[in-house]
Amino acid sequence: MSPVKLNDKKENEMSLIQICRVFTQVETILHEFGSAPAAPQIRGAVAAVLTNPYAGKYHADILPMMEALNPVGLEMANTLLRAMRKQPEQINSYGKGAIVGSAGELEHGALWHVPGGYAMRELLGWHGDRAGYTQAQSQTKNSSTANLAGDAKPRSRPLAIVPSTKKVGSPGTRLDVPLTHITASYVRSHFDAIEVSLPGAPAADELVLILVMSTGARIHARVGGLTPDGISQFDGQR
């Protein structure tokens, strides 16, 4: 059998987006040997395995894929909320990550920053001024706006940067994806991380793109610092 060639299609025939696999993981954390809080922490991850259209050689211009990833980010964020059986207003921390297969470069993982982060922030009720809305995103933005308005929540909860990690790795590589509070990055109780790995992915010519969310703080958070009640600046940090 001849080896599978990477990118054996002509470039202009390639679709930039091919989703090969979708993986969800939802953890219900009841306790960690302390007394169990009334509500468990629900922490989840969604990962999509995509064919990397830029694998195998250097491409100077990779920005078209960033644009093409917008609907992928939205689909993933929605998939994760469904898997967690949560509404946007129940999510209090988030993060994102990427694992690039060995025929790609770290910069391909960086393509995920904008479409992954903003899709999730918008789904959770961010109303900032992001250039270049796609039609699909505008629709979701409207529906989540309606949800939040009904609950009389602050206009924009997801003000904080979406923390991230990325690496180049082999199939089954594990990535620790950070989680921080969606309104204020310095909320100490919500500093957390979730380990994500997919047996068999990424293959050399694949990308694993990841979004993570949690309903709340670490299960027995008790090291002081800024708490959600203490958020006062609404600058995304404090």
Next chain:
Amino acid sequence: MKAEIRKLIVQVDETRVEMGQSIDPPTRRAVAMAVIANPFAGRYSDNLDALSDIGAELGKLLGEQCVEALNIQPSQAESYGKAAIVGEGGELEHAAALLHPKLGAPLREAVEKGAALVPSAKKMGGLGTAIDVPLGHKDAAFVRSHFDAIEARVADAPRANEIVVVVAVTDSGRPLARIGGLQKHEIKGQDGLR
């Protein structure tokens, strides 16, 4: 004795494209894992009935979690498997007590029918130990397209006094099954084999 559960983890793995071929509908496999306290950690007990009772409770809970995560009717489940990873304060027989006497019946209820043996794996392990859970067709063990395995692993379990209990359920066989053998539309589903 009720299971003392520290955490539950449910995963769904959906394959849409394999080897460049579109898989429509996608194949989907669910894994549900419970991290429980091992009531016999650190001591030898001749009688392991307490773990078998916990096995019955978890067969129902984890089986239902898988079916719910796949968003299917119980009758649409096609294959299943089970496994346990025992932390170092326990012994391999604890996994056997959880998996074999009582876990199967409530699991079969959760997936409707289930004439076939539930294939299983067990091992001792530490935090993050992975186990490959074998999968077989739920009504006829010889269905070749459904021989498979799925890896289960919890990053922070089992601690020494814990056990990770795993149930896997699918709504499909392998994505590109094409090596012949008994096909799922040919089964009688009576003897658990064919």
